[in-house]
Structures are given as structure tokens and as C-alpha cells.
Amino acid sequence: MSTIEGPYILGISEKPQAAQRIARALDKNNKPELNRIKNVPVYLCQRDGIKIVIAPALGHLLALSSISKTWNYPVLDYEWKPNYEVNKTARTKNFIDVFKSLSKNATDIIVMTDFDREGEVIGYLILKYILGRDQAERMKFSTLTRRDIIKAYDNREKTLDSGFLNSGLIRHYVDWLYGINYSRALSSAFKRVSGRFKTISIGRVQGPTLNSVVELENEINIFLPIPYWTIESEVILESKNFKASYEKSRINNQKEAFQIVDDCRSLVGKIKDIIQEKKSRYPFPPFNLGDLQREAYIHFKFSPHKTLEIAEKLYLSALISYPRTDSQKLPMTLGHKSILTKLENQNNYKDYANEIITSKKFKPSEGKKIDAAHPAIHPTGNKPDKSFSSREIKLYDLIVKRYLSLFGKPALFSNKSIIIEINKHKFEVKGSEIIDEGWIRYYKPYYSLKEKILPEIDIENEIIFNFIDAKEHFTSPPYRYNESTLLRKMEDEKIGTKATRAGIIQTLFARGYIEGSIINATPLGLAVVSVLQEQYPVLVKSEMTRNLEEIMENVQDQKKDIDKIILSIKKELKEMLVSFHTKELEIGSSLYNNLKKSEGSEIIVLGKCIECKKGDLRIIRSKKTGKRFIACSSYFDKAIKCNATYPLPSTGSIKTTGQKCSFDGLPIIEWRKGKLKKIMCISPECPSKKKGD
Amino acid sequence: MKPKNKSLCPICKINKKNPSDKYCKNHLQAKEGLQKGYESWLKAYSILSWEDYLKQLLDLGDQVGNLVRDVVEYEFYFKEN
Numbered sequence: 001m002s003t004i005e006g007p008y009i010l011g012i013s014e015k016p017q018a019a020q021r022i023a024r025a026l027d028k029n030n031k032p033e034l035n036r037i038k039n040v041p042v043y044l045c046q047r048d049g050i051k052i053v054i055a056p057a058l059g060h061l062l063a064l065s066s067i068s069k070t071w072n073y074p075v076l077d078y079e080w081k082p083n084y085e086v087n088k089t090a091r092t093k094n095f096i097d098v099f100k101s102l103s104k105n106a107t108d109i110i111v112m113t114d115f116d117r118e119g120e121v122i123g124y125l126i127l128k129y130i131l132g133r134d135q136a137e138r139m140k141f142s143t144l145t146r147r148d149i150i151k152a153y154d155n156r157e158k159t160l161d162s163g164f165l166n167s168g169l170i171r172h173y174v175d176w177l178y179g180i181n182y183s184r185a186l187s188s189a190f191k192r193v194s195g196r197f198k199t200i201s202i203g204r205v206q207g208p209t210l211n212s213v214v215e216l217e218n219e220i221n222i223f224l225p226i227p228y229w230t231i232e233s234e235v236i237l238e239s240k241n242f243k244a245s246y247e248k249s250r251i252n253n254q255k256e257a258f259q260i261v262d263d264c265r266s267l268v269g270k271i272k273d274i275i276q277e278k279k280s281r282y283p284f285p286p287f288n289l290g291d292l293q294r295e296a297y298i299h300f301k302f303s304p305h306k307t308l309e310i311a312e313k314l315y316l317s318a319l320i321s322y323p324r325t326d327s328q329k330l331p332m333t334l335g336h337k338s339i340l341t342k343l344e345n346q347n348n349y350k351d352y353a354n355e356i357i358t359s360k361k362f363k364p365s366e367g368k369k370i371d372a373a374h375p376a377i378h379p380t381g382n383k384p385d386k387s388f389s390s391r392e393i394k395l396y397d398l399i400v401k402r403y404l405s406l407f408g409k410p411a412l413f414s415n416k417s418i419i420i421e422i423n424k425h426k427f428e429v430k431g432s433e434i435i436d437e438g439w440i441r442y443y444k445p446y447y448s449l450k451e452k453i454l455p456e457i458d459i460e461n462e463i464i465f466n467f468i469d470a471k472e473h474f475t476s477p478p479y480r481y482n483e484s485t486l487l488r489k490m491e492d493e494k495i496g497t498k499a500t501r502a503g504i505i506q507t508l509f510a511r512g513y514i515e516g517s518i519i520n521a522t523p524l525g526l527a528v529v530s531v532l533q534e535q536y537p538v539l540v541k542s543e544m545t546r547n548l549e550e551i552m553e554n555v556q557d558q559k560k561d562i563d564k565i566i567l568s569i570k571k572e573l574k575e576m577l578v579s580f581h582t583k584e585l586e587i588g589s590s591l592y593n594n595l596k597k598s599e600g601s602e603i604i605v606l607g608k609c610i611e612c613k614k615g616d617l618r619i620i621r622s623k624k625t626g627k628r629f630i631a632c633s634s635y636f637d638k639a640i641k642c643n644a645t646y647p648l649p650s651t652g653s654i655k656t657t658g659q660k661c662s663f664d665g666l667p668i669i670e671w672r673k674g675k676l677k678k679i680m681c682i683s684p685e686c687p688s689k690k691k692g693d
Numbered sequence: 694m695k696p697k698n699k700s701l702c703p704i705c706k707i708n709k710k711n712p713s714d715k716y717c718k719n720h721l722q723a724k725e726g727l728q729k730g731y732e733s734w735l736k737a738y739s740i741l742s743w744e745d746y747l748k749q750l751l752d753l754g755d756q757v758g759n760l761v762r763d764v765v766e767y768e769f770y771f772k773e774n
Binding site: 220221222223224225226227228252253254255474476477651652673 | 719727733736739750753754755757759
């Protein structure tokens with residue numbers, strides 16, 4: 001293997017793209033020499049007469065693996081191994097070989113990975129298990145801009161960050177211990193009863209997250225609407241109609257609601273009061289990851305996972321700062337004037353950036369949340385080139401506009417409220433007038449204020465109502481989660497971390513526990529939670545996970561001895577697994593019965609396919625879109641591969657009737673939605689439909 | 694005609710935990726909610742028979758939770774209380 005002549009300082013970077021950026025910034029001519037060793041890009045830079053070689057990792061190059069080769073539980077002993085040995089699809093062998101070969105001529109090592117828990121662990125594991133060393137310097141940066149990288153190089157720390165490292169390592173150990181042991185325990189319980197092997201996996205954070213979805217599903221299933229009434233009314237003010245709201249927003253009794261309407265039947269009221277006040281609205285805080293994921297979901301329907309993926313690409317391209325942050329702080333040391341000056345060179349932001357620079361207000365508004373490692377997400381000012389997709393540009397625009405809005409003045413508006421009395425009942429007409437849009441101008445179209453200007457009118461004036469009616473309503477069931485609200489739920493429950501939550505939701509999708517953009521638990525998800533809730537609730541309740549999160553956070557803050565903590569966690573886990581083992585038969589049979597039921601309920605067979613005459617026509621729900629349709633089971637038979645499909649109404653319930661259509665011989669189904677009920681052939685082209693049968 | 698199996702929930706035909714219960718655990722929980730809800734509905738309308746209550750819930754269709762709707766349908770069509 002070709003290598004680079006020493007001596008040199010070896011830099012460990014987290015990804016190839018980051019290695020390239022760091023190398024360009026550190027090289028005195030911004031032109032580092034690219035060497036491809038075993039197809040891995042390695043950069044040689046010259047700085048202050050010193051050679052620096054920067055080699056990339058590919059995220060984690062090592063993974064935890066069980067020391068014991070037997071398949072049972074509890075498994076409490078583990079070791080770090082090259083991850084291509086643990087996961088056969090990992091293509092990391094060349095990267096490991098390159099680090100080994102570069103180690104020989106390296107005088108010193110600098111860890112240049114992302115400054116967070118994972119970055120610290122990646123650097124440490126390469127240092128210890130691949131390079132065989134125990135000492136490295138550490139560069140800490142929040143953006144991959146030249147300015148930040150050089151600053152990080154000049155001010156590099158003498159050692160790794162032990163707080164981040166320990167809390168990162170403990171997370172790996174705990175997640176591995178819980179994941180492998182409970183997945184093995186559940187699969188083994190199932191096998192003991194059914195005699196067949198099926199992987200049933202559940203993680204420390206997955207269990208409570210899935211449980212939240214199922215609990216909401218249960219709440220919706222037993223939801224009972226309760227009637228209530230609102231008083232709806234419209235008044236005429238200076239010959240214009242305005243909606244007026246009644247003093248009570250909700251009336252729980254029909255008689256009372258009707259009485260109010262009866263009391264007001266004259267439809268003539270008097271203005272009793274006019275209240276006018278000026279209000280300010282301040283900018284939203286700077287983006288941390290959770291806020292960015294939520295806002296991107298609201299405006300672009302990007303899943304939290306997608307948002308993180310795009311944000312990481314923008315970070316690696318030095319367009320934004322490091323996205324895995326909790327911070328809502330933007331310290332002045334970031335050089336806002338310089339960022340704004342760069343943004344001034346981008347047509348889309350030119351005018352607003354110029355306005356801010358002219359106003360000389362360089363102190364942005366900030367939120368309360370802090371993160372010791374990184375500031376809030378902000379643009380670097382660099383301009384994206386044409387290679388970026390429209391999705392990436394959308395997210396970039398959102399980040400830039402949020403950043404600009406932080407320098408804007410508070411939005412100022414005047415609220416007006418006209419109180420009208422009619423037979424002792426009070427109604428209110430509300431209006432709002434924008435005096436100064438302030439920061440909102442910079443954040444458009446992601447936020448806007450609607451104006452409703454009320455006419456000038458005097459107190460004691462007589463007012464005519466167009467109508468005053470009582471409207472009957474029923475309370476609604478809670479909304480199902482989408483990816484954004486589920487992420488919020490995880491944050492509220494304090495389970496997972498900013499960096500892992502989106503990935504955990506994706507894992508639940510991948511394992512077939514949840515489905516749809518409006519998230520539903522699948523029969524498999526329902527079965528697993530139902531068994532665990534009854535037999536082993538600790539795995540689906542948030543308490544255990546939350547406590548573990550607290551312990552792990554404390555490791556970072558107080559730099560505790562992790563060996564002692566792991567030992568006590570192992571002890572606790574072992575006790576829990578012993579208790580699981582005593583219930584294994586019960587859990588296994590419960591799992592078996594529930595899964596059998598769910599497997600049966602997942603497939604509804606309507607009848608034989610008339611096209612291939614071999615397969616069954618079944619109702620299928622697309623895992624990707626959540627939509628249902630009818631398809632032939634022979635689609636999966638390579639010899640037949642029947643493509644027969646029929647659409648289904650997207651909402652309402654569907655039942656089989658066992659009957660066949662007299663026109664085309666296809667199955668007839670019963671579709672029900674609310675009061676509507678239809679017995680129909682599954683074919684949209686069926687002559688019966690054309691005839692209006 | 695097949696004799697009724699008293700240990701099964703008459704709605705979903707799964708085993709009841711306690712044979713003396715009318716329904717399985719889930720439908721029993723829905724029935725409890727249905728009974729509690731009747732008090733709120735009675736307060737709202739002042740006069741309302743149990744049967745009219747069930748009828749109105751049937752009219753609300755999908756707005757009613759699945760398990761509650763199962764119980765409402767069963768109680769309404771089998772005239773049980």
C-alpha cells in the first residue's frame with residue numbers, strides 16, 4: 001500500500017467531505033495534495049512548515065460485539081471490533097487499513113471529528129483501537145468555514161473532551177446492552193412457544209416511543225364525543241359585516257344556548273366599550289435542531305430525519321453551522337457582521353442583510369436553551385452553488401431567513417376590541433392593525449400577520465346583528481402523531497437525544513411497527529406493545545429510559561467514572577432479565593397469540609384473481625404511503641407475477657361480502673363511512689357503476 | 694345453530710378475562726366510557742333516553758372511537774342495556 005512520507009501530524013476527520021474542507025482551510029495555499037490510498041481520499045497540507053495529513057473515517061469504524069459466540073441472554077460482555085466484521089455490509093475495511101498505515105509516520109494525532117458525543121467516540125476509537133495510541137489533540141469547531149477551522153487548529157486542546165467521550169461511550173454500551181438482550185429475550189420467548197424463529201426487536205428508546213403511538217391509538221379507539229354549543233353571530237359596523245364572538249366560547253347545555261339566542265332575538269345591541277392597545281411581537285428564537293425539524297415539517301412536510309440529513313449536507317458544504325445542537329444562543333463572537341456582509345452578496349437576502357448592516361444592530365435575539373458545545377444553527381454566509389437540490393435550497397432559505405429575523409425590530413401592532421351588549425349578553429368584535437412589521441418582513445413567507453381593520457366607531461352606538469345562532473358541535477378525538485409531533489412527544493418525555501430521536505422514529509417504520517404519514521401503529525406494533533404492557537411494562541414505560549438518560553447526562557456534566565456506572569446498569573439489567581426469564585413462557589405465548597391474530601388481520605382476502613386465476617385478491621396497505629389498494633398475491637410469484645390491482649376509497653371501513661359481481665365476476669365489497677354505506681364491485685370500470693346500479 | 698360461547702366477548706369473539714364480564718377488557722373499557730358519557734350527554738340535552746343516546750352516537754359515525762362504536766352497535770341492535 002502506498003503511503004505518505006513522514007514525519008507528519010495525522011488528522012482524523014469524520015467524513016471524506018469534511019476532510020477535504022478541513023484540508024483546504026489548513027493548507028497554506030488552500031490547495032492540499034490529494035492522495036488516493038486504497039481508494040480513500042487522504043489530504044496532505046503544508047502549514048507553518050509542518051506537514052499535516054488528514055484522513056477521513058466513514059462515521060463509526062468500530063462497533064460493539066458480543067464476546068460470547070452463543071445465542072442466548074443475558075449478554076453482558078462486549079468488545080469493540082472493526083464494524084465490517086460485525087456488519088457484513090459495512091465498507092470500512094479500506095478506511096481502517098489506511099489509518100493503520102498512516103499511523104507509522106505520524107508524530108502527533110489531532111482529532112478533527114464533529115465536536116459532539118459521537119464525534120468524540122469516533123475519534124477515540126480510531127485512536128485507541130486502530131492507531132494503538134492514547135494521546136491526541138482536539139480541534140473544536142461549529143462550522144466548516146476556513147475562519148473557524150484555522151481558529152480551531154490554532155487553539156486546539158491538548159486532550160479529548162472526557163465529558164463528551166464518557167457520555168458517548170456509555171450511550172453505546174447501554175444501548176447495545178438493552179437492544180441485544182431484550183431483542184434476544186423477546187425472540188427467544190416467541191421461539192419457545194411457536195417453535196419458529198422470528199426477530200422481535202425493541203430498544204431502550206423504541207419501546208416507550210412505540211408505546212406513545214399505541215396509547216394514543218387506544219385513546220382514539222375509546223373516544224366518545226360530547227356535545228357542546230357555540231353562539232355564532234355577525235354584526236354590521238359602518239355597513240361592513242364582522243364576526244362577533246360571544247363572551248363564553250363554549251356552552252355545555254342546549255337549553256342555555258337556545259335561551260341566549262332567544263334573549264338576543266331583537267338583534268339590536270349597543271357598544272359598551274372599545275379597548276385599544278399596542279402590542280409587540282418578538283422574533284422566534286434561533287433554530288436548534290428540534291425547532292428546525294418542526295418548522296421544516298410545517299412548511300415543507302420534511303420528516304425530522306430528512307431535515308437532519310439535509311442540514312448535515314449543508315453543514316458539510318460549509319453553508320450552515322453544526323446542526324445537532326440544543327442551543328438557542330448566538331454569541332457575538334460568531335462575527336455576525338461578517339456573516340451578514342456575506343449574505344449581502346446573495347440576491348435573495350441582499351436587501352434585508354443591507355438593512356441590518358445599515359442599522360448597525362448586530363446583536364441577535366436569543367432563546368433560553370443552551371448547549372455547551374455549539375451555538376444555534378445559523379448560516380455561514382457562504383453562497384450555495386447550483387449543485388444543491390430544491391429541497392436543500394428550501395431548508396437553507398428557512399435557516400437564513402430565521403437568522404435575519406433575529407436582527408429585526410419587534411413587530412408592532414394595534415389591537416382593537418369592540419364590546420357590544422345585547423340584553424345583558426356580551427359580544428366582542430376583534431381587530432388588528434399592523435403598525436410596523438419589524439422582523440416579520442425578514443421571515444416571510446414562513447410567518448405572516450393578518451390584518452383586520454375595524455372602523456372608527458363611538459361608544460353607546462346602536463349596532464345591528466345580521467344573525468345570532470346557536471351551533472351544535474361535538475368534541476373531537478385527539479390527533480394522531482405525525483413525525484414532527486412524535487418527535488416533540490419524545491422531547492417532552494425526555495427520551496432519546498437531539499441526535500438520535502429522528503433515527504429512532506425511522507427504525508420504528510423500518511421494523512414495521514408504525515406506518516403512514518399520519519402515524520398508525522401496525523398490528524405488529526400493537527401486538528408487541530400489548531404484550532409488553534401486560535407482561536413487562538418496564539420496557540414500554542418512559543421512566544426507565546428517562547432515568548438512564550439522566551445518569552448518562554450526569555456522566556457528561558460531572559465526568560464520573562463510567563466503569564462503575566456500567567457495572568451497576570449491568571447488575572440492574574441482569575435482574576430485569578432474570579425476571580423476564582421466569583415469565584418467558586407467558587410472554588412467549590402472549591406474543592404468539594397476538595402476532596397470530598395480527599398476521600391474520602393484516603391480510604384480508606376478497607376472493608380469487610380473475611386475471612391469473614391462481615392468486616388471491618387481497619387488501620394491501622402501502623408501507624410507504626399508508627394508502628390501501630387491492631392486489632393479487634401472485635405478484636410475488638416469480639413464475640406468474642400477476643399485476644392485477646384495484647383502487648380502494650382511502651377512508652371508511654371495508655368488509656368482504658363473499659359475493660361476486662354479476663358483470664365481471666370480481667368480488668363485491670361493503671364500504672362504510674359515517675352514515676354512508678355502499679355495496680360495490682371493486683372494479684372502477686365495472687358496467688354496474690356506469691349504469692348507476 | 695351453534696351455541697353461544699359465554700367465555701368469548703360477543704363483539705370480537707376473543708376470550709374474556711372474567712367470564713362474568715359482559716365484554717372483553719377493551720370493549721368493557723369502551724362500555725364504561727359510554728356510560729360515563731351518557732351523564733354528560735344528559736346534562737347537555739336535559740332529556741335523553743339511553744336509546745336516543747345510542748342512536749345519536751350511531752349517526753356520528755367515524756367521530757366515535759372504534760371500540761365505543763362496536764359497543765354502541767351491539768347494544769343498539771340487541772336492545773341490551
